[in-house]
Amino acid sequence: MGYTVRQVIKVMEEIAPSYLAEEWDNVGLLVGGLEDEVRKVMVCLDVTEDIVYEAVRKGANMLISHHPVIFEKLRSLRSDVGRERLVYLLARNGIAAYCAHTNLDKVSGGVDDVLAARLGLQDVKPLSVDQRERLYKIVVFIPKGHEDRVMDAMAGAGAGWIGNYSHCTFQINGTGTFMPLEGTNPYIGQQGRLERVEEVRLETIVSANRLDRVIKAMLEVHPYEEVAYDVYPLANRIEKHGLGRIGKLQHSMLLKEFVDKVCNDLGVSNVQVAGWRDTEIQTVAICGGAGGSLISKAYSSGAQVFLTGELKYHEAQAAAELGMVVIAVGHYPTEVFIVQELVYRLQKAFDALKYEIEVFAAETMSDIYKKVGR
Numbered sequence: 001m002g003y004t005v006r007q008v009i010k011v012m013e014e015i016a017p018s019y020l021a022e023e024w025d026n027v028g029l030l031v032g033g034l035e036d037e038v039r040k041v042m043v044c045l046d047v048t049e050d051i052v053y054e055a056v057r058k059g060a061n062m063l064i065s066h067h068p069v070i071f072e073k074l075r076s077l078r079s080d081v082g083r084e085r086l087v088y089l090l091a092r093n094g095i096a097a098y099c100a101h102t103n104l105d106k107v108s109g110g111v112d113d114v115l116a117a118r119l120g121l122q123d124v125k126p127l128s129v130d131q132r133e134r135l136y137k138i139v140v141f142i143p144k145g146h147e148d149r150v151m152d153a154m155a156g157a158g159a160g161w162i163g164n165y166s167h168c169t170f171q172i173n174g175t176g177t178f179m180p181l182e183g184t185n186p187y188i189g190q191q192g193r194l195e196r197v198e199e200v201r202l203e204t205i206v207s208a209n210r211l212d213r214v215i216k217a218m219l220e221v222h223p224y225e226e227v228a229y230d231v232y233p234l235a236n237r238i239e240k241h242g243l244g245r246i247g248k249l250q251h252s253m254l255l256k257e258f259v260d261k262v263c264n265d266l267g268v269s270n271v272q273v274a275g276w277r278d279t280e281i282q283t284v285a286i287c288g289g290a291g292g293s294l295i296s297k298a299y300s301s302g303a304q305v306f307l308t309g310e311l312k313y314h315e316a317q318a319a320a321e322l323g324m325v326v327i328a329v330g331h332y333p334t335e336v337f338i339v340q341e342l343v344y345r346l347q348k349a350f351d352a353l354k355y356e357i358e359v360f361a362a363e364t365m366s367d368i369y370k371k372v373g374r
């Protein structure tokens with residue numbers, strides 16, 4: 001059986017819903033078509049020429065990258081002009097390219113959470129909360145005795161997940177009434193007679209990206225011909241996703257020790273530090289990539305240090321003037337760990353769905369910056 005780009009995107013939408021992306025960003029399917037066939041998916045941070053040729057060599061039909069291969073407006077699609085050449089090569093080789101960028105940064109379990117975990121931070125929360133996750137309450141009326149089956153189907157499709165708990169529902173018994181009319185084929189009762197049935201009102205919550213799937217799963221196992229169910233939009237405050245993270249070190253340590261730890265944990269030989277002083281570090285704010293816009297958030301959240309990929313000179317200066325230490329590790333080393341995580345999560349999802357799609361991390365990825373000199 002052939003699998004399509006559309007099916008892979010559905011899984012990616014679960015991992016990093018595209019509605020979380022910043023407005024200026026360019027995420028989603030950037031090259032290729034939804035019905036293109038996919039047998040192998042290659043995951044990478046950036047789409048480069050090496051990456052495209054690796055995909056060709058390994059027979060990958062789809063690339064999933066963190067940074068978008070198309071960002072600036074394309075005015076032509078020439079094979080001899082920088083970025084355009086990459087898009088041209090992808091199209092010519094029939095490789096679809098999908099991007100999850102700021103949505104993957106923000107999402108719970110995304111770039112910044114992976115970075116926080118790498119640094120061993122605890123009590124991790126988003127630094128700048130994004131409240132765009134849309135939640136719905138779904139209520140369904142089920143004849144008594146069938147509620148477990150319906151609940152399992154809905155939970156299996158992603159309803160009722162709160163934190164680390166699944167199958168979160170509320171159930172109450174009551175009486176349902178209905179009168180089957182002409183032309184019906186009722187599960188219970190007879191045409192033209194008012195029926196009273198013991199029913200369970202089951203309610204649970206579901207995120208917007210899973211709503212359709214949950215309704216479909218519920219309808220498939222519900223015994224009634226006409227299922228009574230309601231869907232309500234919710235206005236609950238969700239503090240799960242957002243740019244940057246703030247968390248605590250297991251033990252406080254001197255800045256010097258913290259810098260050594262960062263180098264070890266992130267596999268770099270040195271970092272840039274602004275606002276250096278002999279201070280104890282316990283609360284750490286982080287942001288993978290370019291995190292300059294979060295400096296004041298990091299400071300007002302009580303972090304003693306803000307660690308990011310890269311900062312402009314004057315951003316680092318402003319942070320130091322606030323009295324907060326900033327550490328710039330390099331863009332690539334703060335984001336690269338998401339690649340293996342994505343491979344792992346995609347493979348797990350494909351296995352659960354019984355999709356025979358191979359997923360692997362690109363081998364030709366490398367930091368554009370190389371350490372040279374003495």
Ligand SMILES: [Zn+2]
Pocket residue numbers: 067288289290331335
């Ligand atoms: Zn980045």
